[in-house]
Amino acid sequence: MVRAIVERIGSQTLRGVGExxxxxxxxxxxxxxxxLGKRRKQAVRLAAVFHEAAVIGxxxxxxxxxxxxxxxxxxxxxxxxxxxxxxxxxxxxxGVAMAVTREFAxxxxxxxxxxxxxxxxxxxxxxxxxxxxxxxxxVIGISPVRYLAAPVLLGMLIAVPTLxxxxxxxxxxxxxxxxxxxxxxxxxxxxxxxxxxxxPDDIRQGLIKSLVFAVIIAQVGVSNxxxxxxxxxxxxxxxxxxxxxxxxxxxxxxxxxxxxxxx
Amino acid sequence: MDATPSSQPIIEVENLTTYxxxxxxxxxVNLSVQRGEIMVIMGGSGSGKSTxxxxxxxxxxxxxxxxxxxGRDLASIGGLELHELRREIGVAFQGGALIRSMTVGENVRLxxxxxxRLDEATMGIMTRMKLEVVNLAGFEDLMPAELSGGMIKRxxxxxxxxxxxxxxxxxxxxxxxxxxxxxxxxxxxxRLRDALGVTVVVVTHELESAFKIADRITVLDQGEILVAGTxxxxxxCGNARVQxxxxxxxxxxxxxxxxxxxRLTGHGV
Numbered sequence: 001m002v003r004a005i006v007e008r009i010g011s012q013t014l015r016g017v018g019e020x021x022x023x024x025x026x027x028x029x030x031x032x033x034x035x036l037g038k039r040r041k042q043a044v045r046l047a048a049v050f051h052e053a054a055v056i057g058x059x060x061x062x063x064x065x066x067x068x069x070x071x072x073x074x075x076x077x078x079x080x081x082x083x084x085x086x087x088x089x090x091x092x093x094x095g096v097a098m099a100v101t102r103e104f105a106x107x108x109x110x111x112x113x114x115x116x117x118x119x120x121x122x123x124x125x126x127x128x129x130x131x132x133x134x135x136x137x138x139v140i141g142i143s144p145v146r147y148l149a150a151p152v153l154l155g156m157l158i159a160v161p162t163l164x165x166x167x168x169x170x171x172x173x174x175x176x177x178x179x180x181x182x183x184x185x186x187x188x189x190x191x192x193x194x195x196x197x198x199x200p201d202d203i204r205q206g207l208i209k210s211l212v213f214a215v216i217i218a219q220v221g222v223s224n225x226x227x228x229x230x231x232x233x234x235x236x237x238x239x240x241x242x243x244x245x246x247x248x249x250x251x252x253x254x255x256x257x258x259x260x261x262x263x
Numbered sequence: 264m265d266a267t268p269s270s271q272p273i274i275e276v277e278n279l280t281t282y283x284x285x286x287x288x289x290x291x292v293n294l295s296v297q298r299g300e301i302m303v304i305m306g307g308s309g310s311g312k313s314t315x316x317x318x319x320x321x322x323x324x325x326x327x328x329x330x331x332x333x334g335r336d337l338a339s340i341g342g343l344e345l346h347e348l349r350r351e352i353g354v355a356f357q358g359g360a361l362i363r364s365m366t367v368g369e370n371v372r373l374x375x376x377x378x379x380r381l382d383e384a385t386m387g388i389m390t391r392m393k394l395e396v397v398n399l400a401g402f403e404d405l406m407p408a409e410l411s412g413g414m415i416k417r418x419x420x421x422x423x424x425x426x427x428x429x430x431x432x433x434x435x436x437x438x439x440x441x442x443x444x445x446x447x448x449x450x451x452x453x454r455l456r457d458a459l460g461v462t463v464v465v466v467t468h469e470l471e472s473a474f475k476i477a478d479r480i481t482v483l484d485q486g487e488i489l490v491a492g493t494x495x496x497x498x499x500c501g502n503a504r505v506q507x508x509x510x511x512x513x514x515x516x517x518x519x520x521x522x523x524x525x526r527l528t529g530h531g532v
Contacts, residue, residue: 040343041343128362132356135317136361138320140349140374140422142377
């Protein structure tokens, strides 16, 4: 009984480490093609990168705007409720500004993109694997990593931080709208105080995290796609797995980065 | 560029042995394909013919043995050299393997776009020329999902020959097609060989198609080559397994009672 449990933990750990290694190796290969592809006559196409960035970023714009706005409103409600006993409701400006830029905007964007695009990337590469399209690319002389994985990585690195900036703005706007309704504070005054309270470091923290999340979503999505099991069921399972794994990895990475960035 | 004198085989496989996990798939396979000939690799399912094809395409690495394509050893070849070698090789996969997010025309010109520096107009003309050859003129702007099975195979063939390769692989050309369309595809392969002077390797389990197009046939069974020779030589071959395959007789299995009991009780090998 105990032995079986230990064996299971052991084999799962081994599998996990193996997969992590695979994802990191893919990351290395994607960066390799990005840097040296041209010399190997296989440049990463800029058009493909921007196509990915558009699909990941532009199409997610409305939903990011709405969610970030909602989070800003909620943070302001909770902030005002928490600060009221101290008679410090007006300090909600600082709370919302820091919480949104450092934490919530990158996190919301990360989770949203993982759900929207991470799964789509896994499904796309997985079905291509199933129908031998990846083999077809290889025999034509096209590295699937260069052709499919590298554009996704670069597209993510463009789209996720950009969406995070949008999330920052919309979250703060949400806080401003709520505060202007509940507190004796104009929107203009709220925004001015926000600008005064924010430091470049707050924005930087959020953006660093968003870059990390971008890499996580891209690599988890791509590596699950390349390793897809057989059949339509395999693609479905990998897709679910990809989303769960990347959201978990994002939250854990968020914790680690928050700890180290605030030391 | 042409590193192979005409007498040298286009494909040389020596003593190729491969494993899938602990299971041996190919066992000491030797094969040579001469310039300009149509070689059919024939075998039932599980014979190892698909694995052999994957090795010939450089998609899998052999456990032991060597594979030389157009005079170059796949095991020792560098990445850039392999990239160059791929220009000389066309492959039509069983299910076509057209990229589903691209139109037929974009699929066919994909190798050109990657390997040659040509302007769009020239690539368009070359694409339409190859589509004419496979009787798909006018289907350039359709998506692969809008094509029938036979059309997909022909489009895949057009993509395979767009670079005018020296060597063409075709995996199961007639699988999943009705007899008439399959026969048309056989004709097309013969026509292409005559028009382009390309060496063709066809992997199939269809006897009729194999006998019609082959210059030589290699019969593969359980990972081993049973016979390799001209159509007549293969027909005349005395090997019982070859004759079983040619006459569509199921393999007679000799029953080992002990092993059978072992298998049933779950203690078997």
